[in-house]
Protein backbone atom coordinates (compact mmCIF):
# COMPACT_ATOMS: atom_id res chain seq x y z
CA UNK A 1 0.00 0.00 0.00
CA UNK A 2 1.43 3.41 -0.88
CA UNK A 3 1.71 5.98 1.86
CA UNK A 4 -0.91 8.73 1.78
CA UNK A 5 -0.40 12.44 2.37
CA UNK A 6 -3.53 14.41 3.18
CA UNK A 7 -3.02 17.97 1.93
CA UNK A 8 -5.41 20.63 3.21
CA UNK A 9 -5.98 23.33 0.59
CA UNK A 10 -5.42 23.58 -3.17
CA UNK A 11 -3.63 26.93 -3.16
CA UNK A 12 -0.03 27.40 -4.31
CA UNK A 13 1.46 25.71 -1.22
CA UNK A 14 -0.85 22.68 -1.19
CA UNK A 15 -0.51 22.14 -4.94
CA UNK A 16 3.27 22.52 -4.81
CA UNK A 17 3.48 19.99 -1.97
CA UNK A 18 1.34 17.51 -3.92
CA UNK A 19 3.34 18.01 -7.11
CA UNK A 20 6.68 17.61 -5.33
CA UNK A 21 5.50 14.47 -3.51
CA UNK A 22 4.41 12.90 -6.79
CA UNK A 23 7.64 13.80 -8.56
CA UNK A 24 10.04 12.83 -5.82
CA UNK A 25 8.47 10.20 -3.55
CA UNK A 26 6.07 7.23 -3.60
CA UNK A 27 3.67 9.08 -1.33
CA UNK A 28 0.26 9.71 -2.90
CA UNK A 29 -1.31 13.09 -2.08
CA UNK A 30 -5.03 13.64 -1.58
CA UNK A 31 -5.90 17.33 -1.55
CA UNK A 32 -9.00 18.44 0.33
CA UNK A 33 -10.14 21.84 -0.91
CA UNK A 34 -13.10 23.62 0.63
CA UNK A 35 -13.95 25.67 -2.45
CA UNK A 36 -14.61 24.57 -6.02
CA UNK A 37 -11.46 26.09 -7.49
CA UNK A 38 -7.70 25.81 -7.62
CA UNK A 39 -5.20 28.48 -6.67
CA UNK A 40 -6.51 29.78 -3.33
CA UNK A 41 -5.66 33.46 -3.03
CA UNK A 42 -3.78 33.17 -6.32
CA UNK A 43 -6.81 31.99 -8.27
CA UNK A 44 -8.17 33.87 -11.25
CA UNK A 45 -11.93 34.29 -11.57
CA UNK A 46 -13.24 34.07 -15.11
CA UNK A 47 -16.24 36.37 -15.40
CA UNK A 48 -17.77 36.17 -18.89
CA UNK A 49 -14.31 35.91 -20.41
CA UNK A 50 -12.93 38.76 -18.29
CA UNK A 51 -10.42 37.43 -15.79
CA UNK A 52 -9.83 38.98 -12.41
CA UNK A 53 -7.29 38.13 -9.70
CA UNK A 54 -7.53 38.50 -5.95
CA UNK A 55 -5.11 41.41 -6.19
CA UNK A 56 -2.66 41.30 -9.06
CA UNK A 57 -0.10 38.54 -8.62
CA UNK A 58 3.43 39.25 -9.76
CA UNK A 59 5.48 36.11 -10.35
CA UNK A 60 8.88 37.09 -9.11
CA UNK A 61 11.28 35.26 -6.89
CA UNK A 62 14.78 35.61 -5.64
CA UNK A 63 14.74 31.81 -5.47
CA UNK A 64 16.14 30.18 -8.61
CA UNK A 65 14.32 27.01 -7.66
CA UNK A 66 10.95 28.71 -7.78
CA UNK A 67 11.69 30.65 -10.96
CA UNK A 68 12.61 27.51 -12.87
CA UNK A 69 9.68 25.56 -11.34
CA UNK A 70 7.24 28.15 -12.70
CA UNK A 71 8.86 28.18 -16.13
CA UNK A 72 8.78 24.40 -16.21
CA UNK A 73 4.98 24.53 -15.83
CA UNK A 74 4.41 27.52 -18.12
CA UNK A 75 7.26 28.30 -20.54
CA UNK A 76 8.46 31.83 -21.06
CA UNK A 77 7.16 33.87 -23.96
CA UNK A 78 9.36 33.71 -27.04
CA UNK A 79 9.44 37.45 -27.60
CA UNK A 80 11.74 38.13 -24.65
CA UNK A 81 15.16 39.46 -25.63
CA UNK A 82 17.96 36.89 -25.65
CA UNK A 83 19.92 38.38 -22.81
CA UNK A 84 17.16 37.88 -20.24
CA UNK A 85 18.53 35.85 -17.39
CA UNK A 86 17.21 34.10 -14.36
CA UNK A 87 19.16 33.02 -11.33
CA UNK A 88 20.29 29.44 -11.16
CA UNK A 89 21.93 27.82 -8.12
CA UNK A 90 23.10 31.11 -6.79
CA UNK A 91 24.30 32.30 -10.19
CA UNK A 92 22.49 33.89 -13.05
CA UNK A 93 21.82 31.83 -16.17
CA UNK A 94 20.25 32.55 -19.51
CA UNK A 95 16.80 31.07 -19.88
CA UNK A 96 17.12 28.16 -22.35
CA UNK A 97 14.94 29.06 -25.31
CA UNK A 98 14.84 26.08 -27.72
CA UNK A 99 11.79 23.94 -27.43
CA UNK A 100 10.51 25.93 -24.49
CA UNK A 101 9.64 29.46 -25.42
CA UNK A 102 6.11 30.05 -26.66
CA UNK A 103 4.59 32.65 -28.90
CA UNK A 104 2.13 34.51 -26.65
CA UNK A 105 -0.18 35.19 -29.60
CA UNK A 106 -0.48 31.57 -30.66
CA UNK A 107 0.10 29.56 -27.49
CA UNK A 108 -2.01 29.69 -24.36
CA UNK A 109 0.30 27.95 -21.91
CA UNK A 110 2.79 30.75 -21.69
CA UNK A 111 4.37 32.97 -19.09
CA UNK A 112 4.60 36.60 -20.09
CA UNK A 113 7.38 38.96 -19.07
CA UNK A 114 5.73 42.18 -17.97
CA UNK A 115 7.07 45.57 -17.10
CA UNK A 116 5.87 46.85 -13.83
CA UNK A 117 4.27 50.23 -13.76
CA UNK A 118 2.46 51.46 -10.71
CA UNK A 119 1.72 54.96 -9.58
CA UNK A 120 0.18 56.75 -6.67
CA UNK A 121 -3.05 58.69 -7.09
CA UNK A 122 -3.11 61.72 -4.84
CA UNK A 123 -4.77 65.12 -5.14
CA UNK A 124 -6.56 63.60 -8.18
CA UNK A 125 -3.23 63.27 -9.98
CA UNK A 126 -0.87 60.41 -10.78
CA UNK A 127 2.57 60.43 -9.19
CA UNK A 128 5.28 58.08 -10.30
CA UNK A 129 6.28 55.32 -7.96
CA UNK A 130 8.92 54.94 -6.67
CA UNK A 131 8.64 58.65 -6.06
CA UNK A 132 11.04 60.49 -8.30
CA UNK A 133 11.58 64.12 -7.51
CA UNK A 134 11.21 65.03 -11.17
CA UNK A 135 9.99 68.31 -12.56
CA UNK A 136 6.62 66.64 -13.13
CA UNK A 137 6.34 65.56 -9.48
CA UNK A 138 7.33 69.00 -8.25
CA UNK A 139 4.87 70.70 -10.56
CA UNK A 140 2.04 68.45 -9.36
CA UNK A 141 2.94 68.91 -5.71
CA UNK A 142 3.17 72.69 -6.04
CA UNK A 143 5.86 74.98 -4.70
CA UNK A 144 4.57 75.25 -1.17
CA UNK A 145 4.19 71.52 -0.57
CA UNK A 146 7.57 70.85 -2.21
CA UNK A 147 9.24 73.28 0.18
CA UNK A 148 7.44 71.69 3.11
CA UNK A 149 8.58 68.22 1.94
CA UNK A 150 12.18 69.39 1.61
CA UNK A 151 12.20 71.09 5.00
CA UNK A 152 10.52 68.24 6.82
CA UNK A 153 12.95 65.76 5.24
CA UNK A 154 15.88 67.89 6.37
CA UNK A 155 14.35 68.10 9.82
CA UNK A 156 14.02 64.30 9.95
CA UNK A 157 17.67 63.96 8.91
CA UNK A 158 18.88 66.40 11.54
CA UNK A 159 16.53 65.39 14.34
CA UNK A 160 15.49 61.79 13.77
CA UNK A 161 13.10 60.23 16.25
CA UNK A 162 15.55 58.29 18.40
CA UNK A 163 13.33 55.66 19.90
CA UNK A 164 11.56 54.57 16.72
CA UNK A 165 8.60 52.54 17.98
CA UNK A 166 5.82 52.76 15.43
CA UNK A 167 5.39 52.73 11.67
CA UNK A 168 4.62 56.44 11.54
CA UNK A 169 7.96 57.21 13.18
CA UNK A 170 9.65 54.72 10.85
CA UNK A 171 8.31 56.52 7.77
CA UNK A 172 9.01 59.99 9.16
CA UNK A 173 12.63 59.09 9.91
CA UNK A 174 13.14 57.94 6.34
CA UNK A 175 11.03 60.39 4.37
CA UNK A 176 10.13 63.29 6.63
CA UNK A 177 6.63 63.96 7.95
CA UNK A 178 5.32 65.77 4.88
CA UNK A 179 6.27 63.06 2.38
CA UNK A 180 4.88 60.42 4.74
CA UNK A 181 1.56 62.29 4.94
CA UNK A 182 1.52 62.74 1.17
CA UNK A 183 2.43 59.30 -0.10
CA UNK A 184 2.29 56.67 2.65
CA UNK A 185 -0.21 57.36 5.40
CA UNK A 186 -3.61 56.93 3.77
CA UNK A 187 -2.82 53.80 1.72
CA UNK A 188 -1.00 52.05 4.55
CA UNK A 189 -3.85 52.72 6.96
CA UNK A 190 -6.39 51.42 4.45
CA UNK A 191 -4.44 48.18 4.05
CA UNK A 192 -4.06 47.47 7.75
CA UNK A 193 -7.15 49.18 9.13
CA UNK A 194 -5.06 50.77 11.87
CA UNK A 195 -3.39 54.15 12.30
CA UNK A 196 0.32 53.91 11.43
CA UNK A 197 0.95 55.00 15.01
CA UNK A 198 -0.45 51.69 16.21
CA UNK A 199 1.66 49.50 13.92
CA UNK A 200 5.11 48.53 15.14
CA UNK A 201 8.19 50.05 13.51
CA UNK A 202 9.60 46.55 13.16
CA UNK A 203 6.78 45.74 10.77
CA UNK A 204 7.84 48.65 8.57
CA UNK A 205 11.47 47.65 8.77
CA UNK A 206 10.56 44.22 7.48
CA UNK A 207 8.18 45.40 4.79
CA UNK A 208 9.85 48.36 3.17
CA UNK A 209 13.34 47.40 4.08
CA UNK A 210 16.01 49.36 2.30
CA UNK A 211 13.69 51.87 0.70
CA UNK A 212 14.88 55.39 1.24
CA UNK A 213 14.84 58.69 -0.55
CA UNK A 214 18.36 58.08 -1.78
CA UNK A 215 17.53 54.68 -3.23
CA UNK A 216 14.31 56.00 -4.65
CA UNK A 217 16.24 58.62 -6.52
CA UNK A 218 19.17 56.48 -7.60
CA UNK A 219 17.34 53.36 -8.76
CA UNK A 220 16.11 55.06 -11.90
CA UNK A 221 19.67 54.98 -13.15
CA UNK A 222 19.88 51.21 -12.74
CA UNK A 223 18.20 49.52 -15.69
CA UNK A 224 18.13 45.76 -15.21
CA UNK A 225 17.23 42.84 -17.40
CA UNK A 226 18.07 40.16 -14.85
CA UNK A 227 14.76 38.53 -14.04
CA UNK A 228 15.94 37.37 -10.66
CA UNK A 229 17.01 40.93 -9.86
CA UNK A 230 18.77 39.75 -6.75
CA UNK A 231 20.54 42.98 -6.11
CA UNK A 232 17.60 45.28 -6.70
CA UNK A 233 15.46 46.25 -3.73
CA UNK A 234 12.26 44.41 -4.42
CA UNK A 235 10.18 47.49 -3.79
CA UNK A 236 11.80 48.73 -6.96
CA UNK A 237 11.30 45.71 -9.21
CA UNK A 238 10.87 46.64 -12.81
CA UNK A 239 9.85 43.30 -14.35
CA UNK A 240 7.90 40.26 -13.37
CA UNK A 241 6.43 37.14 -14.92
CA UNK A 242 2.71 36.65 -15.33
CA UNK A 243 0.74 33.77 -16.86
CA UNK A 244 -1.18 34.76 -20.00
CA UNK A 245 -4.53 34.07 -18.26
CA UNK A 246 -3.58 35.19 -14.77
CA UNK A 247 -2.09 33.36 -11.77
CA UNK A 248 -4.99 30.92 -11.64
CA UNK A 249 -3.78 29.50 -14.95
CA UNK A 250 -0.54 28.38 -13.26
CA UNK A 251 -2.42 26.62 -10.47
CA UNK A 252 -5.02 25.06 -12.76
CA UNK A 253 -2.19 23.62 -14.82
CA UNK A 254 -0.38 22.33 -11.71
CA UNK A 255 -3.68 20.81 -10.51
CA UNK A 256 -4.13 19.08 -13.85
CA UNK A 257 -0.62 17.65 -13.66
CA UNK A 258 -1.12 16.52 -10.05
CA UNK A 259 -4.15 14.47 -11.13
CA UNK A 260 -2.30 13.16 -14.19
CA UNK A 261 0.58 12.02 -11.96
CA UNK A 262 -1.80 10.06 -9.73
CA UNK A 263 -2.77 12.57 -7.02
CA UNK A 264 -6.37 13.32 -6.11
CA UNK A 265 -8.10 16.66 -5.56
CA UNK A 266 -11.44 16.59 -3.75
CA UNK A 267 -13.41 19.83 -3.92
CA UNK A 268 -16.04 21.08 -1.49
CA UNK A 269 -14.47 19.45 1.59
CA UNK A 270 -13.76 21.71 4.55
CA UNK A 271 -11.44 20.21 7.13
CA UNK A 272 -12.99 20.79 10.54
CA UNK A 273 -11.03 18.50 12.83
CA UNK A 274 -7.59 17.01 13.08
CA UNK A 275 -7.16 13.89 15.19
CA UNK A 276 -3.95 13.50 17.15
CA UNK A 277 -2.41 10.97 19.46
CA UNK A 278 -0.82 11.79 22.78
CA UNK A 279 2.60 10.73 21.47
CA UNK A 280 2.84 13.32 18.72
CA UNK A 281 1.23 11.93 15.58
CA UNK A 282 -1.70 13.00 13.47
CA UNK A 283 -3.90 10.09 12.45
CA UNK A 284 -6.74 11.63 10.43
CA UNK A 285 -8.68 14.73 9.53
CA UNK A 286 -12.44 15.04 9.49
CA UNK A 287 -13.93 17.14 6.71
CA UNK A 288 -17.47 18.28 5.93
CA UNK A 289 -18.87 18.44 2.44
CA UNK A 290 -20.25 21.84 1.45
CA UNK A 291 -23.34 20.54 -0.38
CA UNK A 292 -24.35 17.40 1.48
CA UNK A 293 -23.06 18.23 4.97
CA UNK A 294 -21.51 14.73 5.04
CA UNK A 295 -18.67 14.32 7.52
CA UNK A 296 -15.86 12.08 6.32
CA UNK A 297 -12.66 10.92 7.98
CA UNK A 298 -9.49 10.92 5.90
CA UNK A 299 -6.63 8.90 7.33
CA UNK A 300 -3.07 9.42 6.19
CA UNK A 301 0.61 8.93 6.91
CA UNK A 302 1.52 12.59 6.39
CA UNK A 303 -0.51 15.78 6.74
CA UNK A 304 0.20 19.12 5.08
CA UNK A 305 -1.90 22.05 6.25
CA UNK A 306 -2.42 25.36 4.47
CA UNK A 307 -5.66 26.14 6.34
CA UNK A 308 -5.57 29.08 8.77
CA UNK A 309 -3.61 28.21 11.93
CA UNK A 310 -6.49 29.65 13.94
CA UNK A 311 -8.91 27.03 12.54
CA UNK A 312 -6.38 24.21 12.72
CA UNK A 313 -5.70 24.77 16.41
CA UNK A 314 -9.42 25.14 17.16
CA UNK A 315 -10.09 21.81 15.41
CA UNK A 316 -7.48 19.70 17.23
CA UNK A 317 -8.84 16.53 18.83
CA UNK A 318 -8.16 16.03 21.65
CA UNK A 319 -8.14 19.79 22.11
CA UNK A 320 -4.84 21.66 22.14
CA UNK A 321 -3.71 22.92 25.57
CA UNK A 322 -5.64 25.93 26.85
CA UNK A 323 -2.77 28.41 26.33
CA UNK A 324 -2.22 27.28 22.72
CA UNK A 325 -5.96 27.58 22.03
CA UNK A 326 -5.98 31.09 23.45
CA UNK A 327 -3.21 32.17 21.10
CA UNK A 328 -4.92 30.50 18.15
CA UNK A 329 -8.21 32.25 18.97
CA UNK A 330 -6.42 35.58 19.18
CA UNK A 331 -4.83 35.41 15.70
CA UNK A 332 -6.15 38.15 13.45
CA UNK A 333 -6.59 38.55 9.71
CA UNK A 334 -7.38 41.28 7.27
CA UNK A 335 -10.04 40.52 4.68
CA UNK A 336 -10.48 41.75 1.16
CA UNK A 337 -13.19 42.68 -1.32
CA UNK A 338 -12.48 43.28 -4.96
CA UNK A 339 -14.99 44.80 -7.36
CA UNK A 340 -14.37 44.26 -11.06
CA UNK A 341 -15.77 47.03 -13.26
CA UNK A 342 -15.94 46.60 -17.00
CA UNK A 343 -15.62 50.11 -18.39
CA UNK A 344 -16.51 51.37 -21.83
CA UNK A 345 -14.44 54.49 -21.34
CA UNK A 346 -11.99 55.58 -18.69
CA UNK A 347 -10.47 58.97 -18.08
CA UNK A 348 -7.17 57.45 -16.94
CA UNK A 349 -5.08 58.35 -19.95
CA UNK A 350 -1.43 58.84 -20.78
CA UNK A 351 -0.63 62.24 -22.28
CA UNK A 352 -0.69 60.48 -25.68
CA UNK A 353 -4.38 59.67 -25.13
CA UNK A 354 -3.81 55.92 -24.67
CA UNK A 355 -5.05 54.03 -21.62
CA UNK A 356 -2.57 54.47 -18.76
CA UNK A 357 0.08 51.75 -18.69
CA UNK A 358 -0.09 51.05 -14.96
CA UNK A 359 -0.62 47.52 -13.73
CA UNK A 360 -1.95 48.96 -10.53
CA UNK A 361 -2.49 52.35 -8.88
CA UNK A 362 -2.33 53.09 -5.17
CA UNK A 363 -5.16 55.30 -4.04
CA UNK A 364 -3.76 57.68 -1.49
CA UNK A 365 -6.95 59.78 -1.39
CA UNK A 366 -8.46 59.72 2.11
CA UNK A 367 -12.00 60.60 0.93
CA UNK A 368 -12.63 57.18 -0.67
CA UNK A 369 -12.48 53.67 0.76
CA UNK A 370 -10.86 52.01 -2.23
CA UNK A 371 -7.18 51.27 -1.55
CA UNK A 372 -5.80 50.14 -4.87
CA UNK A 373 -6.86 49.69 -8.49
CA UNK A 374 -5.75 46.92 -10.81
CA UNK A 375 -5.95 47.48 -14.55
CA UNK A 376 -6.07 43.92 -15.83
CA UNK A 377 -5.61 44.91 -19.51
CA UNK A 378 -2.08 45.85 -18.50
CA UNK A 379 -1.31 42.59 -16.70
CA UNK A 380 -2.11 40.59 -19.80
CA UNK A 381 -4.26 41.58 -22.77
CA UNK A 382 -5.77 38.08 -22.58
CA UNK A 383 -7.42 38.99 -19.27
CA UNK A 384 -10.05 41.03 -21.13
CA UNK A 385 -12.62 39.54 -23.51
CA UNK A 386 -13.05 42.73 -25.56
CA UNK A 387 -9.81 44.73 -25.83
CA UNK A 388 -11.73 47.96 -26.46
CA UNK A 389 -12.97 47.82 -22.84
CA UNK A 390 -11.04 48.43 -19.67
CA UNK A 391 -11.28 45.84 -16.91
CA UNK A 392 -10.53 47.40 -13.54
CA UNK A 393 -10.36 45.75 -10.12
CA UNK A 394 -11.06 48.04 -7.15
CA UNK A 395 -9.58 46.69 -3.95
CA UNK A 396 -11.09 47.23 -0.53
CA UNK A 397 -9.15 46.08 2.52
CA UNK A 398 -11.45 45.43 5.46
CA UNK A 399 -12.41 43.12 8.31
CA UNK A 400 -15.22 40.59 8.12
CA UNK A 401 -16.80 42.47 11.03
CA UNK A 402 -16.91 45.79 9.10
CA UNK A 403 -20.26 46.97 7.68
CA UNK A 404 -18.51 47.04 4.28
CA UNK A 405 -18.18 43.24 4.31
CA UNK A 406 -21.91 42.72 4.69
CA UNK A 407 -22.94 45.09 1.91
CA UNK A 408 -24.84 43.38 -0.91
CA UNK A 409 -23.16 42.97 -4.29
CA UNK A 410 -25.39 45.71 -5.71
CA UNK A 411 -24.37 48.09 -2.93
CA UNK A 412 -20.68 47.33 -3.41
CA UNK A 413 -20.96 47.93 -7.15
CA UNK A 414 -22.72 51.26 -6.53
CA UNK A 415 -20.00 52.24 -4.06
CA UNK A 416 -17.26 51.29 -6.53
CA UNK A 417 -18.90 53.26 -9.33
CA UNK A 418 -19.45 56.29 -7.10
CA UNK A 419 -15.82 56.23 -5.96
CA UNK A 420 -14.49 55.93 -9.51
CA UNK A 421 -16.61 58.94 -10.44
CA UNK A 422 -15.45 60.89 -7.37
CA UNK A 423 -11.85 60.12 -8.28
CA UNK A 424 -12.58 61.48 -11.73
CA UNK A 425 -11.54 58.22 -13.37
CA UNK A 426 -14.72 56.66 -14.80
CA UNK A 427 -18.28 57.97 -15.10
CA UNK A 428 -20.87 55.61 -13.62
CA UNK A 429 -22.72 55.45 -16.95
CA UNK A 430 -19.59 54.04 -18.62
CA UNK A 431 -19.62 50.88 -16.50
CA UNK A 432 -21.27 48.08 -18.46
CA UNK A 433 -20.78 45.09 -16.14
CA UNK A 434 -19.40 44.31 -12.70
CA UNK A 435 -18.55 41.51 -10.29
CA UNK A 436 -17.89 41.43 -6.53
CA UNK A 437 -15.51 38.92 -4.93
CA UNK A 438 -15.07 38.64 -1.19
CA UNK A 439 -12.04 36.83 0.17
CA UNK A 440 -11.75 36.27 3.91
CA UNK A 441 -8.37 35.96 5.62
CA UNK A 442 -6.30 37.39 2.81
CA UNK A 443 -3.72 38.88 5.16
CA UNK A 444 -2.53 37.08 8.29
CA UNK A 445 -1.60 40.02 10.50
CA UNK A 446 1.09 40.38 13.08
CA UNK A 447 -1.08 42.01 15.73
CA UNK A 448 -3.45 40.32 18.20
CA UNK A 449 -1.92 37.28 19.87
CA UNK A 450 0.81 37.03 17.24
CA UNK A 451 3.51 38.05 19.74
CA UNK A 452 2.99 34.65 21.38
CA UNK A 453 2.97 32.72 18.10
CA UNK A 454 6.27 30.89 18.89
CA UNK A 455 4.35 28.98 21.57
CA UNK A 456 2.06 27.57 18.87
CA UNK A 457 5.07 26.71 16.73
CA UNK A 458 6.72 24.92 19.61
CA UNK A 459 3.60 22.92 20.35
CA UNK A 460 2.82 22.03 16.73
CA UNK A 461 6.41 21.00 15.94
CA UNK A 462 5.95 17.95 18.16
CA UNK A 463 3.83 16.28 15.47
CA UNK A 464 6.30 14.38 13.33
CA UNK A 465 3.98 13.80 10.40
CA UNK A 466 2.35 17.25 10.28
CA UNK A 467 3.73 20.06 8.11
CA UNK A 468 2.37 23.58 8.36
CA UNK A 469 3.07 25.30 5.05
CA UNK A 470 2.07 28.39 3.06
CA UNK A 471 0.64 31.73 4.05
CA UNK A 472 -2.27 31.24 6.45
CA UNK A 473 -0.95 27.74 7.07
CA UNK A 474 2.01 29.28 8.91
CA UNK A 475 0.41 32.65 9.66
CA UNK A 476 3.16 34.30 7.63
CA UNK A 477 2.72 37.12 5.22
CA UNK A 478 4.17 34.99 2.41
CA UNK A 479 4.06 35.59 -1.30
CA UNK A 480 3.55 32.65 -3.67
CA UNK A 481 7.24 31.87 -3.90
CA UNK A 482 7.72 31.70 -0.15
CA UNK A 483 4.53 29.69 0.21
CA UNK A 484 5.87 27.27 -2.40
CA UNK A 485 9.31 27.11 -0.81
CA UNK A 486 7.77 26.01 2.47
CA UNK A 487 6.00 23.18 0.61
CA UNK A 488 9.18 22.22 -1.25
CA UNK A 489 11.22 22.26 1.95
CA UNK A 490 8.67 20.10 3.76
CA UNK A 491 8.99 17.50 1.00
CA UNK A 492 12.80 17.85 1.10
CA UNK A 493 12.63 17.05 4.80
CA UNK A 494 10.58 13.91 4.18
CA UNK A 495 12.96 12.80 1.43
CA UNK A 496 16.03 13.44 3.61
CA UNK A 497 14.40 12.23 6.81
CA UNK A 498 14.94 15.58 8.53
CA UNK A 499 12.66 15.76 11.53
CA UNK A 500 13.30 19.32 12.67
CA UNK A 501 10.97 22.00 11.33
CA UNK A 502 13.50 24.79 11.84
CA UNK A 503 14.33 25.14 8.15
CA UNK A 504 10.62 25.58 7.37
CA UNK A 505 10.02 28.29 9.93
CA UNK A 506 13.25 30.05 9.00
CA UNK A 507 12.09 30.63 5.41
CA UNK A 508 11.11 34.22 4.75
CA UNK A 509 12.20 35.49 8.14
CA UNK A 510 14.01 38.25 6.29
CA UNK A 511 10.89 38.98 4.24
CA UNK A 512 12.07 40.56 1.06
CA UNK A 513 8.99 41.92 -0.63
CA UNK A 514 5.27 41.72 -0.38
CA UNK A 515 2.26 42.39 -2.47
CA UNK A 516 0.48 44.87 -0.24
CA UNK A 517 3.43 47.17 -0.03
CA UNK A 518 4.94 49.32 -2.65
Ligand SMILES: Cc1cc2nc3c(=O)[nH]c(=O)nc-3n(C[C@H](O)[C@H](O)[C@H](O)COP(=O)(O)OP(=O)(O)OC[C@H]3O[C@@H](n4cnc5c(N)ncnc54)[C@H](O)[C@@H]3O)c2cc1C
Nearest residue numbers: 009011012013034040041055057058271470471479480515
Ligand atom coordinates in the same frame (compact mmCIF):
# COMPACT_ATOMS: atom_id res chain seq x y z
C1 LIG B 1 -4.25 40.96 -2.56
C2 LIG B 1 -3.14 39.96 -2.68
C3 LIG B 1 -2.12 40.17 -3.59
C4 LIG B 1 -1.07 39.25 -3.71
N1 LIG B 1 -0.08 39.51 -4.62
C5 LIG B 1 0.93 38.62 -4.76
C6 LIG B 1 1.95 38.85 -5.73
O1 LIG B 1 1.96 39.87 -6.42
N2 LIG B 1 2.91 37.90 -5.87
C7 LIG B 1 2.92 36.77 -5.11
O2 LIG B 1 3.79 35.93 -5.33
N3 LIG B 1 2.00 36.55 -4.15
C8 LIG B 1 1.01 37.45 -3.96
N4 LIG B 1 0.05 37.23 -3.00
C9 LIG B 1 0.22 36.12 -2.05
C10 LIG B 1 -0.27 34.77 -2.56
O3 LIG B 1 -1.62 34.88 -2.94
C11 LIG B 1 -0.12 33.76 -1.42
O4 LIG B 1 1.21 33.70 -0.98
C12 LIG B 1 -0.48 32.37 -1.85
O5 LIG B 1 -1.72 32.29 -2.48
C13 LIG B 1 -0.51 31.49 -0.59
O6 LIG B 1 -0.69 30.15 -0.96
P1 LIG B 1 -1.24 29.12 0.08
O7 LIG B 1 -1.44 27.85 -0.66
O8 LIG B 1 -0.38 29.11 1.27
O9 LIG B 1 -2.62 29.70 0.60
P2 LIG B 1 -3.97 30.07 -0.11
O10 LIG B 1 -3.73 30.67 -1.43
O11 LIG B 1 -4.72 30.85 0.91
O12 LIG B 1 -4.69 28.66 -0.33
C14 LIG B 1 -5.22 27.95 0.75
C15 LIG B 1 -6.32 27.06 0.23
O13 LIG B 1 -6.81 26.29 1.32
C16 LIG B 1 -8.23 26.24 1.28
N5 LIG B 1 -8.69 26.03 2.65
C17 LIG B 1 -8.62 26.89 3.69
N6 LIG B 1 -9.14 26.32 4.80
C18 LIG B 1 -9.53 25.07 4.44
C19 LIG B 1 -10.11 23.99 5.16
N7 LIG B 1 -10.42 24.09 6.45
N8 LIG B 1 -10.37 22.84 4.49
C20 LIG B 1 -10.08 22.72 3.17
N9 LIG B 1 -9.52 23.73 2.44
C21 LIG B 1 -9.24 24.87 3.08
C22 LIG B 1 -8.62 27.60 0.71
O14 LIG B 1 -9.90 27.55 0.11
C23 LIG B 1 -7.51 27.83 -0.33
O15 LIG B 1 -7.85 27.34 -1.57
C24 LIG B 1 -1.03 38.11 -2.87
C25 LIG B 1 -2.07 37.90 -1.97
C26 LIG B 1 -3.11 38.80 -1.87
C27 LIG B 1 -4.20 38.54 -0.88
